[in-house]
Amino acid sequence: MIQNWKERFSEDCKNFEGYPIGKTLKLLSDPEIISLAGGLPSPDVFQKSGLRNAVTKILGPETIDRVMQYSAIPGESSLIHAVMNFLKRDGINVCEDNVLITTSGQHGLDLAGRLFLNPGDLVMVDRPTFAGAFVAFGLNRPEYIGVDIEDDGSNVNAFRQKLEEIKKSEGKFPKFIYVVPDFQNPTGITMSLEKREKLLDLSYEYDIPVIEDSPYRDLRYKGEMIPSIFSLDQKREGTNVIGLYTFSKIFCPGMRVGFNIGPAEVIKKMCNIKEGNILNTPKLNQDICCAFLNDMGLEEHLEKSRNYYREKLNLFLETMDQYFPPETGVSWTKPEGGLFLWATLPKHIDTDELFYEAIKYKVAFVAGWQFYGEDPSTNNMRINFSYCSKDQLEEAVKRLSKCIKEQL
Amino acid sequence: MIQNWKERFSEDCKNFEGYPIGKTLKLLSDPEIISLAGGLPSPDVFQKSGLRNAVTKILGPETIDRVMQYSAIPGESSLIHAVMNFLKRDGINVCEDNVLITTSGQHGLDLAGRLFLNPGDLVMVDRPTFAGAFVAFGLNRPEYIGVDIEDDGSNVNAFRQKLEEIKKSEGKFPKFIYVVPDFQNPTGITMSLEKREKLLDLSYEYDIPVIEDSPYRDLRYKGEMIPSIFSLDQKREGTNVIGLYTFSKIFCPGMRVGFNIGPAEVIKKMCNIKEGNILNTPKLNQDICCAFLNDMGLEEHLEKSRNYYREKLNLFLETMDQYFPPETGVSWTKPEGGLFLWATLPKHIDTDELFYEAIKYKVAFVAGWQFYGEDPSTNNMRINFSYCSKDQLEEAVKRLSKCIKEQL
Numbered sequence: 001m002i003q004n005w006k007e008r009f010s011e012d013c014k015n016f017e018g019y020p021i022g023k024t025l026k027l028l029s030d031p032e033i034i035s036l037a038g039g040l041p042s043p044d045v046f047q048k049s050g051l052r053n054a055v056t057k058i059l060g061p062e063t064i065d066r067v068m069q070y071s072a073i074p075g076e077s078s079l080i081h082a083v084m085n086f087l088k089r090d091g092i093n094v095c096e097d098n099v100l101i102t103t104s105g106q107h108g109l110d111l112a113g114r115l116f117l118n119p120g121d122l123v124m125v126d127r128p129t130f131a132g133a134f135v136a137f138g139l140n141r142p143e144y145i146g147v148d149i150e151d152d153g154s155n156v157n158a159f160r161q162k163l164e165e166i167k168k169s170e171g172k173f174p175k176f177i178y179v180v181p182d183f184q185n186p187t188g189i190t191m192s193l194e195k196r197e198k199l200l201d202l203s204y205e206y207d208i209p210v211i212e213d214s215p216y217r218d219l220r221y222k223g224e225m226i227p228s229i230f231s232l233d234q235k236r237e238g239t240n241v242i243g244l245y246t247f248s249k250i251f252c253p254g255m256r257v258g259f260n261i262g263p264a265e266v267i268k269k270m271c272n273i274k275e276g277n278i279l280n281t282p283k284l285n286q287d288i289c290c291a292f293l294n295d296m297g298l299e300e301h302l303e304k305s306r307n308y309y310r311e312k313l314n315l316f317l318e319t320m321d322q323y324f325p326p327e328t329g330v331s332w333t334k335p336e337g338g339l340f341l342w343a344t345l346p347k348h349i350d351t352d353e354l355f356y357e358a359i360k361y362k363v364a365f366v367a368g369w370q371f372y373g374e375d376p377s378t379n380n381m382r383i384n385f386s387y388c389s390k391d392q393l394e395e396a397v398k399r400l401s402k403c404i405k406e407q408l
Numbered sequence: 409m410i411q412n413w414k415e416r417f418s419e420d421c422k423n424f425e426g427y428p429i430g431k432t433l434k435l436l437s438d439p440e441i442i443s444l445a446g447g448l449p450s451p452d453v454f455q456k457s458g459l460r461n462a463v464t465k466i467l468g469p470e471t472i473d474r475v476m477q478y479s480a481i482p483g484e485s486s487l488i489h490a491v492m493n494f495l496k497r498d499g500i501n502v503c504e505d506n507v508l509i510t511t512s513g514q515h516g517l518d519l520a521g522r523l524f525l526n527p528g529d530l531v532m533v534d535r536p537t538f539a540g541a542f543v544a545f546g547l548n549r550p551e552y553i554g555v556d557i558e559d560d561g562s563n564v565n566a567f568r569q570k571l572e573e574i575k576k577s578e579g580k581f582p583k584f585i586y587v588v589p590d591f592q593n594p595t596g597i598t599m600s601l602e603k604r605e606k607l608l609d610l611s612y613e614y615d616i617p618v619i620e621d622s623p624y625r626d627l628r629y630k631g632e633m634i635p636s637i638f639s640l641d642q643k644r645e646g647t648n649v650i651g652l653y654t655f656s657k658i659f660c661p662g663m664r665v666g667f668n669i670g671p672a673e674v675i676k677k678m679c680n681i682k683e684g685n686i687l688n689t690p691k692l693n694q695d696i697c698c699a700f701l702n703d704m705g706l707e708e709h710l711e712k713s714r715n716y717y718r719e720k721l722n723l724f725l726e727t728m729d730q731y732f733p734p735e736t737g738v739s740w741t742k743p744e745g746g747l748f749l750w751a752t753l754p755k756h757i758d759t760d761e762l763f764y765e766a767i768k769y770k771v772a773f774v775a776g777w778q779f780y781g782e783d784p785s786t787n788n789m790r791i792n793f794s795y796c797s798k799d800q801l802e803e804a805v806k807r808l809s810k811c812i813k814e815q816l
Contacts, residue, residue: 001645002617005673008583010526010548018481018683043473051476052467059460065451068459068660073426103511103664106687114547118418135684139522140418175416209410237409252476256511256690265413275426276543278686279514282664282693 011119012139019135020370024355028364034396035364039185039339040387042312045305046252047296054291058284071283074271075101075259079286082293083245083259090217091231092243097264100271103281104256105215105246109136110277111260111270112176112211112242117142122174124162126154128342128371128380130185130213133178144373145174151333153191154179156198163206176209176242177202181229183216183338186371186382190336196229203233203240213244218302220337221310230261242266249339250302251292255285309339309386312393316341316385319394323401328408332383339386342368345379349407352378357407363399419527420547427543428778432763436772442804443772447593447747448795450720453713454660455704462699466692479691482679483509483667487694490701491653491667498625499639500651505672508679511689512664513623513654517544518685519668519678520584520619520650525550530582532570534562536750536779536788538593538621541586552781553582559741561599562587564606571614584617584650585610589637591624591746594779594790598744604637611641611648621652626710628745629718638669650674657747658710659700663693717747717794720801724749724793727802731809736816740791747794750776753787757815760786765815771807 006014028035058067074080080099087094102108109132117123117140125133127146134144147158159177166173177199181191191199203210212229233241246258260270292298317334320343324330332343343365345351351367358364368380385393414422436443466475482488488507495502510516517540525531525548533541535554542552555566567585574581585607589599599607611618620637641649654666668678700706725742728751732738740751751773753759759775766772776788793801 001612001647002615002671003647005671005677008524008617009677010522010524010529012526013523013677013681016677016680016684018680038478040477043476046473046476048467048472048476051472055463055467059456059463064456064459065454068451068454068456068662069448070446070656070661103686107685110685114418115421116416116418118420121418132684132687139681139684204409207410209416239409239411248478253478254476254691256686256688263410263413269413269417269421269424272424272426273421273547276424276540276547277515277518278511278664279540280664282690283662285690285693 012141016138019131024366027359030362032362033359033364034362034388034392034399036383036385036388036396037364037366038387039384041249041253041339042308042386045308047292047301050292050296051288054288054295058287058291067283067287069283071280071286073275073280075099075281076283076286076290079290082290086293087261091227091234092261093234094261098261098267100260100267100274101281101286102258102260102274103278105213105244105248105258106132106136107278108244108246108258108260109133109213110139111273112244113137113140113142114273115266115269116175122172123373124159124174124177124208125373126179126184128186128368128377129178130180131370133213134373142175146373146375149184149187149189151189153181153184153189153195154199156195156202159199160202163202163208167206173206174208176211178211178213179229180213180215182214182226183219183335183340185215185338186340186366186368187342188333188335188338188340189342190226193226196226196232200229200233200236200240204236210241211244212241215246215249216338218250219306219309219339221306221313222336239263247289247292250305251289255289257281257285257289312385312390315390316393316397319397323397328405330404339384341383341385343381343383345381345404346408347379349404350378351381354381354403354407358400358403361399361403363396363403365400420549424546427539432774435767438770440770441767441772442770442796442800442807444791444793444796444804445772445774446795447792449657449661449747450716450794453709453716455700455709458700458704459696462696462703466695466699475691475695477691479688479694481683481688483507483689484691484694484698487698490698494701495669499635500669501642502669506669506675508668508675508682509689509694510666510668510682511686513621513652513656513666514540514544515686516652516654516666516668517541517621518547519681520652521545521548521550522681523674523677524583530580531781532567532582532585532616533781534587534592536594536776536785537586538588539778541621542781550583554781554783557592557595557597559597561589561597561603562607564603564610567607568610571610571616575614581614582616584619586619586621587637588621588623590622590634591627591743591748593623593746594748594774594776595750596741596743596746596748597750598634601634604634604640608637608641608644608648612644618649619652620649623654623657624746626658627714627717627747629714629721630744647671655697655700658713659697663697665689665693665697720793720798723798724801724805727805731805736813738812747792749791749793751789751791753789753812754816755787757812758786759789762789762811762815766808766811769807769811771804771811773808
């Protein structure tokens, strides 16, 4: 009988534990707890009747057979074309060959990691950055070169310095630079136009691809849209950037549909991997997302979502001001969009320990260490402001302040 | 600008081309071609009104918010319990910890391959076996020990001999034995009870897990059900078998939902991989499959499907008898279930070349070489009898016989 499973697991998986967040979310089953931990969009902006209408149509007599059958691995042509139009609004022009429909943003990350990373390969990232990227890439056991993020996004000068050091020492170059330039998860920070251009300079100079992850891009509540790195690259050679997108934040997470864009050679190889890895994305879910783009009043919906989340963000920031005056030594980012902000506590407070304390106060967040590939910071927390009701948001800040003041 | 993408791809992916079948299916867009190539179940047995009713309920006001949101990574508890009941019918008793909902059978294979295989690891398989397994496992660059399948399933004696040789030479043991015991894809062959027991003996003696892939198990048209290897193992220690299942053939492929069963430690690790790789399976699709198991008259539906496919199989076999008398030197398997049969042509006919000839005769199949991990046979073809109409099936055999007789 087999007892020693662990020693049979592959080197890639032996020590792979998945999402650290998952483990802590399990502790939040108490309904009294107000959770600022998850990254959930609010059902208040879900297009429920839009979804119902779309499904009725999709399951009509003319189409239901094809919906229930296998479908094309790169994705439904109708959705690919809807995506191409969606991107055109944003100054991006791509052909069918440049688009792969994925089974979620996480799947998009997995395809990217799997395509490029051998064990021990390097990835250049912000410190902190999206935990899900570490989880996806982690399946290939890379190492990370991290640089502390600044108020206007990646510290591109420090990226350059690191690359220059590698060049001088004839070391291994990173396989790619991974960034979330708009309303980054976990910090909510947005990269300036100047830095986007500088990052592209770097990409061309050192011949390193940029992976631009854009789940929140259309959720801007203040200020002006900044061109995506992908669109900026299209004004150069259009060869150096791979874009990752998902319907999870702009429509809803439940469909598990996203898309990757990039050079045809990259997209084709990602499609090959997808063939081995899950075959096709369900046509039902793709057709629903296609209807979301084409038939549910896209711009109006996005405007409504932005108005909705803007109110929550403003309320949250005001309440933070009220409960965390400067003398508490607590500071936080002021995002212009997205779902998250990032709070920094006095150095001596370990937010991993604080998490368990906070649960006693019936409030939860994600401890900051989970957003680092190496050498984590210990006094940060990621706070989600999109999901809870306004009343809950205020109450959550009140509870947090009680809990934190106890530690001060 | 980046031009040299290929040299950046990971070792696992550099030469990975996905499904060979996909490439040939592209040639079949001519509607005049009758295709016996795909592995498609027939829409004639799809439960269309069942699906519509289920979706209406699932998208009701009480549940729609949760359907549109993220959901639990191991799967919906309701579906896991429905699966546990589904398996009970078949003599399998598992707990929640032993079940992982997957995003299709292909995903189940990917999780298994990724969990166990390092580059160069060995997998023991039948010759031929399911091409999709080679594609999924191939992402980890294993090597295969293949043994020609017999009329009553895997040649377990030859498996034993290979393992004994490895033992004597102190070589590396295979990580697992992969089999499709019921109505195997591509041959339609079913493994006898005696061989299932012998395979388990082998598994215990040499301490090697068995991966039992069961997409067609409930589609038996003749003869008696044979206990699954998983259920036979439960009468021993219940430690050595991992089962892979999908809703694609018994319900419909469009949902992209399946499930893996096995020891809790294995399932937990597969769930970790799933976290990094796609996060959750869409709740909408899971809830639909749950309704399929609970609310759509499961046994009646399966009986209807069996009756439907049995007629097609019988017709197909009769037509083959008529058009391929013994003197043609063409022989084929006589499956008791599933979707496929396997034809063997005279040695000098290369079915890969024949495929392109057959297209001129407006008929298609899958060339047998695609179902081998190493040293492919060149004179076989996989034939699907489930998808085409009866008239088409007869016409297809007629065209095939014309085309083949031309070569003889």
